[in-house]
Amino acid sequence: MTQSALPPLRGSYESLIEQIHAAVRAGDYEEAIALYRRLISRLARLSDRVLQRRPDLHDLHRIARLELSGLLAAQGRYAEAIEVEDTLLETHPDEAHIWRTDLAVLRIAKGEVDAGLSELHTLAQQDRENPWRWLVLGREARLSGRLAESREALDRALAVCGEDGEALAEAQYQRFQLFREWGELDEAVAAWEAARRREDWVSETVREVYTMLTEAGCYEQALQFVEQDENKMQALFQRGLIAERTGNRTRARAYWQQVAALNPDEFEYGHDAWVEAMLRLNRARPALEWLERNLLQRGTVRLMVLAGIGWVMEGDDELAAHFFQQAIDVLRYSRPPRQKLDSAEWRLLDSLVIDQRKVPLKKYFAVVDTLWDAAGAERGPAPTLLRP
Numbered sequence: 001m002t003q004s005a006l007p008p009l010r011g012s013y014e015s016l017i018e019q020i021h022a023a024v025r026a027g028d029y030e031e032a033i034a035l036y037r038r039l040i041s042r043l044a045r046l047s048d049r050v051l052q053r054r055p056d057l058h059d060l061h062r063i064a065r066l067e068l069s070g071l072l073a074a075q076g077r078y079a080e081a082i083e084v085e086d087t088l089l090e091t092h093p094d095e096a097h098i099w100r101t102d103l104a105v106l107r108i109a110k111g112e113v114d115a116g117l118s119e120l121h122t123l124a125q126q127d128r129e130n131p132w133r134w135l136v137l138g139r140e141a142r143l144s145g146r147l148a149e150s151r152e153a154l155d156r157a158l159a160v161c162g163e164d165g166e167a168l169a170e171a172q173y174q175r176f177q178l179f180r181e182w183g184e185l186d187e188a189v190a191a192w193e194a195a196r197r198r199e200d201w202v203s204e205t206v207r208e209v210y211t212m213l214t215e216a217g218c219y220e221q222a223l224q225f226v227e228q229d230e231n232k233m234q235a236l237f238q239r240g241l242i243a244e245r246t247g248n249r250t251r252a253r254a255y256w257q258q259v260a261a262l263n264p265d266e267f268e269y270g271h272d273a274w275v276e277a278m279l280r281l282n283r284a285r286p287a288l289e290w291l292e293r294n295l296l297q298r299g300t301v302r303l304m305v306l307a308g309i310g311w312v313m314e315g316d317d318e319l320a321a322h323f324f325q326q327a328i329d330v331l332r333y334s335r336p337p338r339q340k341l342d343s344a345e346w347r348l349l350d351s352l353v354i355d356q357r358k359v360p361l362k363k364y365f366a367v368v369d370t371l372w373d374a375a376g377a378e379r380g381p382a383p384t385l386l387r388p
Helices: 013-025 029-044 048-053 055-074 078-086 093-110 113-126 131-143 147-160 165-182 185-198 200-215 219-226 232-245 249-260 271-280 284-298 301-313 317-331 343-352 356-364 371-379
Strands: none
Touching: 013 029, 013 055, 029 055, 048 055, 055 078, 055 093, 078 093, 093 113, 093 131, 113 131, 113 147, 131 147, 131 165, 147 165, 165 185, 165 200, 185 200, 200 219, 200 232, 219 232, 232 249, 232 271, 249 271, 271 284, 271 301, 271 343, 284 301, 301 317, 301 343, 301 356, 317 356, 343 356
């Protein structure tokens, strides 16, 4: 008979780690940050003699600082994150190029774009045959809106990748993202296909390709990529969206009913497709019940926004505003940062809720009011015949 493992001793390193992970799972980030600081403070006081006997504690110190830095960065507390990780340059100098890269990225996120990109360029020049250094520079330049600089770095990465399939896939995938931002659709598609030929994981991003093509009105080409999506929820939803945009609302509804019949718990990703299909079918209540059970574990900004739209449909504007603000709070610290929800989300809300209750919620979305909008608000809802 085997004896069950004993729980970690109260106050031990293992106990602190368990408390940290429990706080993160519960969404109590302030508690997690405080516990990380306590753990790091204890580890920092250990003598070199102890660390030589216990190299695992030396590694734990590094891991704890990295995890705390990441948590602080996710909260937009970049100055604190920089302070926490900067110490690793002294305590773990063998990995200095990693810490310098991290610190440069944090400075860019903090708003010190020129300094951060300059440091990344210096690091790339110090190891010119390393494609990953150029890839980091290319990604950060793109996220900072420096598209020409991004392309130059990605071209350098491609030139030194050799036969490194992983690096080639990453370089081509980043080129896809760059060309998409530039609006060069053919080049974007070609880059994505080149990435997919190198690494299987790229296939899971096919939704980005057909979404780009759908938004550009290239419906036939978009459907060719929808065929390649192994995620049935996503593929059927997009077929419905394309059917609606091409004037076949009956077929669109049929596709969304197929999505609604699926069990979202059987899929690893793409849950927003199921939720949006439910909302478009005017089945907000079961969608909200699923979100209530799953939002904490599977939560994305998109699911938060859809939860808000669902609550508008259910008549709870206050709860809707809570979810919209929660989504914006996350987007503020994304790369690049955003202060409003996408205008496409407002168009979805506008199409699903016809009364004027929704108007005060417009402030959460990146929508510019026009004189026609103002006149419409004064007159009241537009006649049904004039609605799209």
